[in-house]
Amino acid sequence: MTIFHAIIDRKIPADIVYEDERLIAFRDIAPQAPVHVLFVPKQDFATLNDVPEDAAIVIGRLATAAARYAKAQGFAESGYRIVMNCNGDGGQTVFQIHLHLLGGAPLGHFGTP
Numbered sequence: 001m002t003i004f005h006a007i008i009d010r011k012i013p014a015d016i017v018y019e020d021e022r023l024i025a026f027r028d029i030a031p032q033a034p035v036h037v038l039f040v041p042k043q044d045f046a047t048l049n050d051v052p053e054d055a056a057i058v059i060g061r062l063a064t065a066a067a068r069y070a071k072a073q074g075f076a077e078s079g080y081r082i083v084m085n086c087n088g089d090g091g092q093t094v095f096q097i098h099l100h101l102l103g104g105a106p107l108g109h110f111g112t113p
């Protein structure tokens with residue numbers, strides 16, 4: 001049970017921007033860009049390492065939901081970034097897989113200070 005499961009179960013509040021039977025999307029509590037939304041599947045996987053190939057569609061749905069959201073918000077054409085962190089070296093802090101959508105301003109080239 002992670003904090004994201006508590007959000008899915010409405011045990012703690014979040015600013016939910018999208019939900020369907022398979023995934024939920026809500027604003028990150030500590031945004032790193034003007035738009036910073038987390039896309040979380042309702043199926044449990046602690047890390048990307050735990051997603052078998054026959055469940056790859058779970059990741060695909062997160063990515064396409066993020067793109068749809070960017071289009072609806074009007075910044076798909078100007079651009080955005082999606083990120084998945086994995087385990088300690090990747091900076092993962094919540095162990096239910098999730099995809100970060102960052103956008104709403106020029107983000108610079110990945111890794112450029």
Ligand code: 5GP
Pocket residue numbers: 003014015026027028029030031038084085091092093094095
């Ligand atoms: P990770 O570091 O695991 O890739 O990303 C976890 C993200 O969850 C972080 O960006 C963090 O700010 C966000 N986060 C942690 N706790 C909460 C919470 O209670 N509510 C929301 N909305 N975001 C959270």
